[in-house]
Amino acid sequence: MKSNKHTPPKRAERFLLWFLRRDLVEEVLGDLDEKFYQTLEEKSVFKAKLNYWYQVINYLRPFAITKSRSINSNHYAMFRNYFKIGYRNLYKNKGYSFINIGGLAIGLAVAMLIGLWLHDELSYNKYHENYEHIVKVLRNDAHRGKKFTSPSLVRGLGPLFRDEYGNHFKHVVMVRARIEERVIANEDKMFTQAGYFMEPDGPEMFGLNMIYGTRDGLSDMNSILLSKSVADKLFGDTDPLNKVVKMDARWDLKVTGVYEDLPLNSELKDATYFAPLKRFLEGWSYDDVWTNQHMYIYAQLNPESDPKEVSSVITDAMLDHIPRGTNNAQPELFLHPMPKWHLYSAFENGTAGMSDRLKFVWFYGIIGVFVLLLACINFMNLSTARSEKRSKEVGIRKSVGSLRKQLITQFLSESFMVAMLSFVLALFFVYIILPWFNDLAGKDMNMLWTNPWFWLCGIGFIIVTALLAGSYPAFYLSSFKPVKVLKSGMAVGRSAATPRRILVVFQFTISIALITGTIIIQQQIEYVKNRPVGYSKEGLIMFRPRSPEYWGKYQTLRTELKKTGVVKEMAEANYPLTNTLGNNGGFEWEGKDPSFDPSFNTIYVTHEYGKTVGWEFVQGRDFSRDLQSDLSGIVITESALKLMQLDDPIGKTIHWNPSWQEPASFTILGVVKDMVKGSPFKPVRPSIIFPSERDLRWLFIRVNPQASLSEALPKIEAAFNRIVLSAPFDYQFVDELYNAKFQEEERIGSLAGFLAVLAIFISCLGLLGLVSYVAEQRTKEIGIRKVLGASVTGIWRLLTQDFVTLVIVSCLLAGPIAFYLLNNWLQKYDYRMEISWWIFILAGSGALVIALLTVSFQAVKSATANPVNSLRNE
Amino acid sequence: MKETRLGEFEEVILLLVGILGEEAYAFKIAEEFESQTNRSVSIGAVHSTLNRLEDKGFLTSEMGKSSAERGGRRKRIYTITASGERALEASRDFKLSLWRQYPAFATGKLDFGLK
Structure with missing residues (x-):
């Protein structure tokens, strides 16, 4: 066959x-x-x-087909049963489930937000293609045995690096060492924009994402690269390539490219344009190549070069070139790599110290871990306290044949389900809160939906929390002998509550400290906001006309503005009202100690300045245009007077000999109240104010108090445009600028408030966990007490007094801690309030009331329960 | 309740089981099906149907003898049960009653030798 x-x-x-x-x-x-x-x-x-x-x-x-799959479906049925029981349990205790899942979700959401924030901080500048190889050249100067670090460098260094050290660098790019605000105009559309003047290699080195044109757009002196948003503002949807824009009404620049807006977490985030450095330097004398420190120098290293090695090569590069007599500062150069720019830029004596940003990264990181930990522990506590109710279920399951392994799986799968729900809820919270949080943090963070790490962390967290929270019921409850649990229920010693007590004290201490902190920060801000500033901020407009067209037209504009009826007065000054630039020494007055040479804030103003800003005279009078002699008069502030220690200042003569101007004598005409121009938290700078008839840079307009701003502004703009066509009316309100100085403090305040609310919430959860655990333990006791005649208030007191003690202990702990920390914080500010004792009482009693409410919620429930229910099961 | 109606394929298979008697096992039934109907069928399809019919209670089966051409393996012999026979009868009677109501058949225009 x-x-x-x-x-x-x-x-x-x-x-x-x-x-x-x-x-x-x-x-x-x-x-x-x-x-x-x-x-x-x-x-x-x-x-x-x-x-x-x-x-x-x-x-x-x-x-x-083989029935291996049918075995699977048995597992499936089992898990389905677990989830069903889990779901029913959650559903049965709706309130508790809501609090438990919600609490974990909120903790998780906060941790996620902090995670996003950290991610953003740590990914700073990563947008730039050559992130790994870009460096910034910094300079250490020695003064009195200490080193001071500065990024400003002389112009001669760029060519020097290229010529003599070229083998280390791929690109060397000099950038004007300040962001420049310029008016960029396309015919009648004009905007004041901030940007950098830099050398042609810059766009290539920083890896700008070009939308139109190429990165090679800055080689011609009369060219400019615009950011997408500026190009859109100027040209709408049309292709801006090769169009011509006017800068400051002086230069015609051809648009050679448009780049994607730089993200907020980039060093160059504020740059809305890049213009050629040559344009900036045109007409600049060559005398100061080695003295004027007005450049930043960025470079891209060759891939094989190490920043440290190159640093040691270039460290003395300047010494041979700078003129004798200016090199006593012994400038040393070194390279600062891009990955360190954001967090490691606070130099102290030549080495990168702990910057505020780095402190915040640590601070928030720790808070994040902490919040997460507390939320997890609470979650565990609440789950555990509740799970003891289920010892009977365990008993029955065991009697009908459940293996211990199966019970463990059951409890773990249940807590897995809850953790998962919390995670989903947390994602939802974060999604909702993120815009607000971005606002608070001044960032542009997005959900990292596509980031594998984000999901890995999320899943990891779910697993860890589920295991932690489920471990107690899973491993402890499942070990019971069924007979024992079914016969007499659980008998756990009260000592199990001790760690929970410690936890509650811990949480409340933090909460109370945070509440105190929030109140004190808010009070400090309020206190400083109410500080008298010496001028009237409201209805005062400040702006800078950036066009040569305006030069010499001060009086014309003033008459034109006054004609509108909405303007009370107008004036000019060489510095804005919101900073303390312009400081000089070299003043002499009668009775001065010769060795004493204080520095004053010196500003030049037009005669109408006092009327415009609203000076408050203490003595003497304002400048007057009628008296020619007033041009050699001065007005001083109260603190300047205090410094000079003149008894009768009016009419006294002051001599001034600055190094850069002919010496002259001035007569004091008046003394005004101090003007708070710099940080409102700092002591005020003593000022001397000089009158001037030259063109000054900043313009101030006092709006008529009777006129509303909304009707005044268009009229002022129209009047301005009648005289100056080539510059936009980009005004700022002085009061808004002033309030912006509180931004950092207000940010800390809102954050502390946010954390305080969160902390108190989490603490209450912990407390609730503890009280429900205790009430559960003492159900029978309460039943017997009631039968024997205890009143509801009596039982309520029995259950709450323990916790009240705990919260009072927390108050006592939190008081000194909060006082110490906040007193330290306040020391930062020269103008500060005194911490008064009632704040601690307020915070403590607030926390006590909230805690009492939380505890009473459970206590009243237990106290009003019918004793029959708790006793009949014996 | 299990479906007790017979499909066309099921009916044929059931009949073949009856016809083959002692030789009614999956391979033989498939062979017989192919030779009687000239339609090709896989053993798996037949086996599946036999299995279903058994579930419905129309067939019973037991392992039979082994034989050499099967490498010494035994075969599963199927037998019609009483309810299987009843189902066949019911199916036949139902169709006959339909035929009888068919006018062309009643007037003798169609003749299937079934007078």
Whole structure:
């Protein structure tokens, strides 16, 4: 017989055996063999084998497939049951589940927000392509044995690096060492924009994402690269390439490219344009190449160069070139790599110290971990306290044959479900809160939906929390002897509550400290906001006309503005009202100690300045245009007077000999109240104010108090545009600028408030966990007490007094801690309030009331319960 | 309740089981089906149907003898049960009653030798 030589294809057989139900194997193999040998005899070997395969494939039918999957479906049913029981449990205790899941979700959401914030801080500048290789050149100057670090460098260094150290660098790019505000105009559309003047290699080195044009757009002196948003403002949807814009009404620059807006977490985030450095330097004298420190120098290292090695090579590069007499500061150069720019830029004596940003990264990181930990522990506590109710369920499950392993799986899968729910809820919270948080943090953070790390962390967290929270019921409850639990219920010693007590004290201490902190920060801000500033901020407009067209037209504009009726007065000054630039020494006055040379804030103003800003005179009078002699008069502030210690200042003469101007004498005309121009938290700078008839940079407009701003502004703008066409009316309100100085403090305040609310919430959860645990333990005791005649208030007191003690202990702990920390914080500010004792009382009693409410929620429930229910099960 | 109606394929298979008697096992039934109907069928399809019919209670089966051409493996022999026979009868009677109501058949225009 042929059949001896040929056998059915082995592979097909193996495949069949892989999926075929065991009890069918014999008959099926037999049938298929018969078919095979029959085909073999009638047809060919090939046909027989092919047919065998065909038959095998045709056995892929539900009835014939091995039941391994049906074993799976048993598991499935089991898990479904676990989840169903879990769900029913959650549903049965709606309030508790809500608090528990919500609490964990909030903790998780906060941790996520902080995580996003940290991610943003740590990914600073990563937008730039050559992130790894870009460096900034910094300079250490020695003064009195200490080193001071500065990024400003002389202009001669750029070419020097290129010529003599070129083998280390791929690009060396000099950038004007200050962001420049310029007016950029396309015919009648004009905007004041901030940007940098830099050398042609810059766009390539920083890796700008070009939308139009190429990165090679700055080689011509009369070119400019615009950011997408500026290009859109100026040109709408049309292609801006090769169009011409006017800068400061002076230069025609051709748009050679448009780049994607730089993200907020980039060093160059504020740059809305890049213009050629040559444009900036045109007409600049060559005398100061080695003295004027007005450049930043960025460089891209060759891939094989190490910043440290190159630093040591270039460290003394300047010394041979700077003129003798200016090198006593012994400038040393070094390279600061881009990954360190954001967090490691606070130099102290030449080395990168702990910057505020780095402090915040640590601070928030710790808070994040902490919040998460507390939320987890609370979650565990609450779950545990509740799970003791289920000891009967465990008993019954065990009596009907559940294995311990299965019970463990059950409790773990349940807590897994809850953790998962919390995670989803947390994602939702974060999604909702993120815009507000971005606002608060001044960032542009997005959900990292596509970041694998984000999901990995999330999943990791779910697993860890689920394991932690589920471990107690899973491993402890499942170990009970069914007879014992079913007969007499749980008997756990009260000592189990001790760690929970410590936790509650811990949480409340933090909460109370945070509440105190929030109140004190708010009070300090309020206190400083109410500080008298020496001028009237409201209805005062400040702006800088950036066009040569305006020069010499001060009086014309003033008359024009006054004609509108909405302007009371207008004036100019060489510095804005919101900073303390312009400081000089070299003053002499009667009775001055010769060795004493204080520095004053010196500003030049037009005669109308006092009336415009609203000076308050203490003595003397304002400048007057009627008296020519007033041009050599001065007005001083109260603190300047105090410094000079003149008894009768009016009419006294002051000599001034600054190094950069001819010495002259001035007469004191008046003394005004101190003007708070710099930080409102700092002591005020003593000022001397000089009158001037030259063109000054900053313009101040006092709006008529009777006129509303909304009607005044268009009229002022129209009047301005009648005289100056080539500059936009980009005004700022002085009171808004002033309020902006509180931004940092207000940010800390809102954050502390946010954390305080959160902390108190989390603490209450912890407390609730503890009280419900205790109430559960003492159900029978309460029942018996009630039967014996205890009143509801009596039982309420019994249950709450322990916790009140705990909160009072927390108050006592939190008071000194908060006082110490906040007193330290306040020391930062020269103008500060005194911490008064009632703040601590307020915070403590507030926390006590909230805690009492939380505890009473459970206590009243237990106290009003019918004792029959708790006692009948004996 | 299990579906007790017979499908066309099921009916044929059930009949073949009856026809083959002692030789009614999956391979043989498939062979017989192919030779009687000239339609090709896989053993798996037949097996699946036999299995279903057994579930419905129309067939019973037991392992039969082994034989050499099967490599010494035994075969599963199927037998019609009483309810299987009743189902066949019901199916036939139902169709006959339909035929009887068919006018062309009643007037003798169609003749299937079933008078």
